[in-house]
Amino acid sequence: MISTQCDCHVIHEEIVERVKKVMPEDENLYDLADFFKVFGDTTRIKILWALSESEMCVCDLAVLLNMTQSAISHQLRVLKQVGMVKNRKEGKIVFYSLDDEHIKGILDQGMIHINEK
Amino acid sequence: MISTQCDCHVIHEEIVERVKKVMPEDENLYDLADFFKVFGDTTRIKILWALSESEMCVCDLAVLLNMTQSAISHQLRVLKQVGMVKNRKEGKIVFYSLDDEHIKGILDQGMIHINEK
DNA sequence: TGAATAGTTGAATAAGTATTCATACGTTTA
DNA sequence: TAAACGTATGAATACTTATTCAACTATTCA
Numbered sequence: 001m002i003s004t005q006c007d008c009h010v011i012h013e014e015i016v017e018r019v020k021k022v023m024p025e026d027e028n029l030y031d032l033a034d035f036f037k038v039f040g041d042t043t044r045i046k047i048l049w050a051l052s053e054s055e056m057c058v059c060d061l062a063v064l065l066n067m068t069q070s071a072i073s074h075q076l077r078v079l080k081q082v083g084m085v086k087n088r089k090e091g092k093i094v095f096y097s098l099d100d101e102h103i104k105g106i107l108d109q110g111m112i113h114i115n116e117k
Numbered sequence: 118m119i120s121t122q123c124d125c126h127v128i129h130e131e132i133v134e135r136v137k138k139v140m141p142e143d144e145n146l147y148d149l150a151d152f153f154k155v156f157g158d159t160t161r162i163k164i165l166w167a168l169s170e171s172e173m174c175v176c177d178l179a180v181l182l183n184m185t186q187s188a189i190s191h192q193l194r195v196l197k198q199v200g201m202v203k204n205r206k207e208g209k210i211v212f213y214s215l216d217d218e219h220i221k222g223i224l225d226q227g228m229i230h231i232n233e234k
Numbered sequence: 235t236g237a238a239t240a241g242t243t244g245a246a247t248a249a250g251t252a253t254t255c256a257t258a259c260g261t262t263t264a
Numbered sequence: 265t266a267a268a269c270g271t272a273t274g275a276a277t278a279c280t281t282a283t284t285c286a287a288c289t290a291t292t293c294a
């Protein structure tokens with residue numbers, strides 16, 4: 001037992017029990033946090049936003065974001081691992097594009113939200 | 118100029134220019150990443166999910182999440198700073214609740230998304 | 235007033251992560 | 265085949281951040 005620092009949860013027992021029942025499984029909440037974590041980085045946000053507009057190669061993205069190819073490549077790897085982008089090879093050039101039709105919607109909704117605040 | 122490692126962006130100049138035009142301001146994208154970053158932590162996700170069900174005091178949350186009051190308190194501070202939760206005091210007890218009606222919708226949408234994958 | 239309770243806070247620690255650098259890989263072209 | 269190009273990758277570094285610990289505030293109650 002970690003948290004027995006105070007006793008008011010005994011008084012609020014009904015509330016705590018009720019909330020406990022509607023809480024999703026720990027594993028799902030962990031996955032959910034991991035999902036949002038991907039959007040919690042400016043570089044990845046920019047890459048996703050760019051790709052929502054057009055397929056682009058690594059070099060294009062590096063120029064667009066004014067960053068090194070290496071940094072972009074590392075982040076593309078993260079995005080591919082979580083299934084948000086896919087790629088195709090054309091000679092030496094690797095073109096990346098979105099692999100999830102919900103991405104733009106999520107970005108848009110987030111943007112609407114922060115503009116409301 | 119950071120990224121002049123390759124030249125294919127010259128060939129793709131039209132694409133890069135077009136994407137550049139639709140990209141939101143850097144500041145907005147930074148804010149957007151910060152917004153999602155809040156959801157990118159299991160503890161905060163759990164707190165938000167719990168509060169979406171019921172107002173709760175710090176102690177209740179600590180018991181529910183099996184964490185120390187201190188850890189919960191620190192995260193509640195973060196959530197309050199970004200305007201996601203508010204609190205009211207009743208004697209010694211501080212009750213927290215959601216201060217943003219979109220939170221539950223965003224959590225739900227995220228959950229639907231990861232369950233689809 | 236003094237002890238107990240609920241919560242907050244600052245500093246320290248530990249864990250995670252974004253970028254850089256150097257290098258390696260695969261493809262094209264001279 | 266050698267050089268050049270576009271990309272990927274591993275290790276190192278620097279930075280961020282979640283939790284813990286100890287101390288502190290504010291409120292209640294005996």
